[in-house]
Amino acid sequence: MRVAIAQISPVFLDRARTSDKIVASIGQAAQQGARLVCFGESLLSAYPLWLSPAGGARFNDEIHKELHRQYLNASVCIEDGDLDEICEAARGHGVWVVLGISERPRDRGGHTIYCSAVVIDHCGTIRSVHRKLMPTYEERLAWGIGDGAGLVTHRVGSMTLGALNCWENWLPLARAALHAQGEDLHVALWPGCERLTRDITRFVALEGRSFVISACALIREQDLPTDLAARDRIVRPGEVIYDGGSCICAPDGSWVVEPVVGREELIVADLDPDCVGRERQNLDISGHYARPDVLRLIVDRTRQSSLRSPGPSGGTGEGLG
Numbered sequence: 388m389r390v391a392i393a394q395i396s397p398v399f400l401d402r403a404r405t406s407d408k409i410v411a412s413i414g415q416a417a418q419q420g421a422r423l424v425c426f427g428e429s430l431l432s433a434y435p436l437w438l439s440p441a442g443g444a445r446f447n448d449e450i451h452k453e454l455h456r457q458y459l460n461a462s463v464c465i466e467d468g469d470l471d472e473i474c475e476a477a478r479g480h481g482v483w484v485v486l487g488i489s490e491r492p493r494d495r496g497g498h499t500i501y502c503s504a505v506v507i508d509h510c511g512t513i514r515s516v517h518r519k520l521m522p523t524y525e526e527r528l529a530w531g532i533g534d535g536a537g538l539v540t541h542r543v544g545s546m547t548l549g550a551l552n553c554w555e556n557w558l559p560l561a562r563a564a565l566h567a568q569g570e571d572l573h574v575a576l577w578p579g580c581e582r583l584t585r586d587i588t589r590f591v592a593l594e595g596r597s598f599v600i601s602a603c604a605l606i607r608e609q610d611l612p613t614d615l616a617a618r619d620r621i622v623r624p625g626e627v628i629y630d631g632g633s634c635i636c637a638p639d640g641s642w643v644v645e646p647v648v649g650r651e652e653l654i655v656a657d658l659d660p661d662c663v664g665r666e667r668q669n670l671d672i673s674g675h676y677a678r679p680d681v682l683r684l685i686v687d688r689t690r691q692s693s694l695r696s697p698g699p700s701g702g703t704g705e706g707l708g
Contacts, residue, residue, distance in 0.1 A: 388544050390423045391416035392654040393431070394579070394633040394647060396605045399612055400461040402432040402469065408521075409486065410476040410583045412653060417480035419655050423543060424508070427604030427633075428487040429502050435489075435529035436578070436606065436628055441617040443528045448618050451528075457616075458529065462491040462500050463589050470505065470513065478511025483543050485602065487576040489530075490518065496691045499531040504550045506541055513529050515539050519552040520561060536690040540568040545660045550574040556587055557673050562595065564686045566599040566673045571597045571638075571663045577605035579629030588646075592636040596666040598643070598658050603633040605651055619707035638666040 393412035398404035409426060416424040427433060435458065437443065438575045441452055470488075477484045483506070490503040502519035515536025538561065540549040549565035549572075556562070556575045563695040565573065573591055573609040577583055584601040592599040606629040608622045615621065622628060627649065635656050643656050670676055 388422055388546060388658050388660065389420045390425070390600060390635070390656055390658055391419065392600060392644075393424045393603055393633070394427070394603055394631050394654060395608065395651050396610045397430050397433055399606070399610050399615070400433050400457055401612075402461050402463065405431050406469075406472050409473055411475070411653060413476045413480055413482060413484060413567070415500055416655065419484050419534070419653075421482060421484045421655055423485070423513075424549070425438065425485045425574050425602035425606055426487055426576070426603050427493045428504075428578050429489045429526075429606050431486065431488045433458065434578040434604070434606065435488060435526065436614075437621045438525040438528050439623045440637045442620075443525055450511050450628050455624070458489065458500060459498060460527060462489040462493045463503075464493065464497070464506075465513065465516065465566065466493045468560055473689060474507055474513065474614040476511075477507045480689045482509065482510045483509055483541075483548070484603055485574045485576070487552065487604075488588040489584065490516065494540070495531065496693055500529060500531055502526070502530045502552050504537065504574075506548070514541050517550060517552070520555050534691040535686050535688045538564045539687060540565055540570050541627065543572065544656070544683075545570040546663075548572045548574065550576065550583065552576050553578065553583075556591060562685050563673075566595055568685065569673075570595065571660070572658070573597050573599045573610070574600060575601045577603045577632065579600055579605055579631050581630060581632035584632040584634055585646050588634050588636045589640050593640045596638045596663060596670055598638060598663070601632065601634050601636075603631050604629060604657035605631045605649075619666055638662050643675050649699050657708075687688070
């Protein structure tokens, strides 16, 4: 199966123009025969990189109130159709898409942002939205805590795809939830840093005996708008904040594509599903090497909502879906 990573920079806090770049990348990947196109964490419309350098932990800070307002306006409300153009591109080109978004969902009131990995199929249908289980460190100042509703896999051709956001790829039980569903093609979404991707990409591949795609973005000083609040505190002239690091590893831990650093690039590679069967001969962690009589995982896939209303029969139904 031919896959692609679009290692691109966002048009920072500009949903429409970033969507245009994503649609263009989908078209370019499809022209090269890719069946799956992957993008970095919260690419649409921004990773909240201002939190640490601008002192995001200061309570009731006017600068961070303004940045939050801008971030809300740039974020994705799926219910409002903000992904329609991208879904149409997936359908038009007949490709699957894994995309990182800053999601502003109405089922949580519409003013909290979640770091979400969206899977769109070749018919343009959104198949799953996985909200990051636990934002990392200062990310908790910008993103809400997700749930297990998106911990699912999808059959893409002869392979089974799953996806996790950034540091939740380090969570053994999150990985195990996908392994148990037959995952053999894992997509790890990152804001973009070779230091983060090089070691874990190989580790996850060797653990799961799966192909692993680490999809990254690229964010440089030149990518930040000149009128961004506290810009001079967030970035230095000429600084590369996130340098990419997109890569692909085979089930035996060998590189299909070593980390690509410092440039925007459409990375295309061919994956041979037979490699999975060969490597699982001696380790299939949810199959012959599992002991469900001793160790089992329970996953709650309920979509967390702020409102539950009585169902038609008087029971409890989920609100605002």
